[in-house]
Amino acid sequence: MSLVTAGVVVLDCAEPEKLAEFYKELLGAEDLDAHVNRVEIRAADGFRLALRRDVNATAPSWPRPENSLQxxxxxxxxxxxxxxxxxxxxxxxxxxxGDATGPTEERGYADPAGHSFIIRRGTSTAPKQG
Incomplete structure (x- = not known):
């Protein structure tokens, strides 16, 4: 029996309520839990995402090389x-x-707070670049 019952991806941001609305609409998700400094949502497929308040949060610089993607x-x-x-x-x-020539099976975006994410069709076969 596993001692871990769930996994949650957590993104730090200055305004978790506002960013939660972006991901709720994108994923067709619902509020799971909301507190003063954290909002957690759950998509229909069970994916859980939490947005945690960090008043000093800065967006990652990816894909620029001076700050690697974590x-x-x-x-x-x-x-x-x-x-x-x-x-x-x-x-x-x-x-x-990067190179946008040829058929594009994945695309990179930033959410309103600057966190990077990818949308892709099917299973990714490309190696990590950089």
Missing amino acids: AHLEFVVDDLDAVERLIVGLGGRPMET
Whole structure:
């Protein structure tokens, strides 16, 4: 029997309530738990994401090399273009992540607080760059 009952990805940000709204809309999620300094949401597939208040939070600089990527989120999607429109409509922004020639099976974005994430079609086969 496992002693660990759940895993939660936690992102630090200045305004967890505002960022939770972005991810709730993107993932079709619901509030799981909310406190003064933390909001946790759960998507329909069980994925859990918490947003924790850090008044000094700064966005990572990825993909710029002066600050390496420590972690990022990946979401599997069926329609890259439709999800991109949703992300931008919710206040996210596309990130320049390298060579964009050829068929694009994954795309990089930043949420409204600057955290990086990827949307991809199918299983990623590309090696980590950098």
